[in-house]
Amino acid sequence: MVGYDAAIGLAYPEEEQKRLTAIRVTSGGTANLKKEQIASLDSVIRRLELDTERKRVQFRPGFEAFAACHQLADWEGWYSPHDEATYLQVLQKIRKEDIVLDIGAGDLRLALRMAEQAQRVYAVEVNPLVVGAALQTIGFHLPRNVQVVCANALDFSLPAGITVGVLLMRHCWHFGRYFDRLCAAGCRRLLTNVRWKDGVEEIDLTAPRLPFEQVLDGWYACRCGTVGYVGSGACVDALPVEVALCPACLPKPEEGAIGL
């Protein structure tokens, strides 16, 4: 059996529809959506998945110069979606009162899903080809509570009231700057896979941070994005300690302090 969304002309298998709906139910979303709205959104997301895979914009001529102009290093500017498990880890932590800042929102597939659960989502994506194509695909299905900004998130003035930042970007060289900007905007939580790469952590941006020297044996995680272990290895199972300033934050002779 195949489903069909006339609004965007997309056919999709019924099993896929059931899978997507089940994910929403288990992640607590869609409380206020009608069945038809859920089906439309699922179709849009499926279409985004297919389109994005076909386009692979990072291989287009001109991309390298564009990335360099935005000081995006290495893979940082590549659009590469995350897997369902990673998205679910984020979705499970989005609350209905949240105002979300999705940093590097890619083709907006996660932003659309977060918008089902949150008060509002600001989706910021630097790559106009990724976000432009996504908006064309989404068309009139763009929910009212999603505001899409095509900009470098390092330049963009953060709106008031953001409660949670979402930063899914394993190859991120600017973690400390995002961290500081979110704190300055009064945001309290950050959901990210940048520091530990494997899985999504929820960082309390308001939590006190220990001086690095006080970590005698154990894991640490720094606001600059560095993680590591100090000591003998006797405490490998203990939770990491949040530190304010680690050796990686110290200015190199030829540059200023990292992340400021």
Ligand SMILES: C[S@@+](CC[C@H](N)C(=O)[O-])C[C@H]1O[C@@H](n2cnc3c(N)ncnc32)[C@H](O)[C@@H]1O
């Ligand atoms: C690994 S992809 C992840 C996309 C999306 N978060 C997801 O999980 O599906 C990283 C995205 O971040 C965007 N990006 C990287 N640096 C950015 C910046 N400074 N401002 C806005 N977007 C950025 C890239 O263009 C890319 O689309």
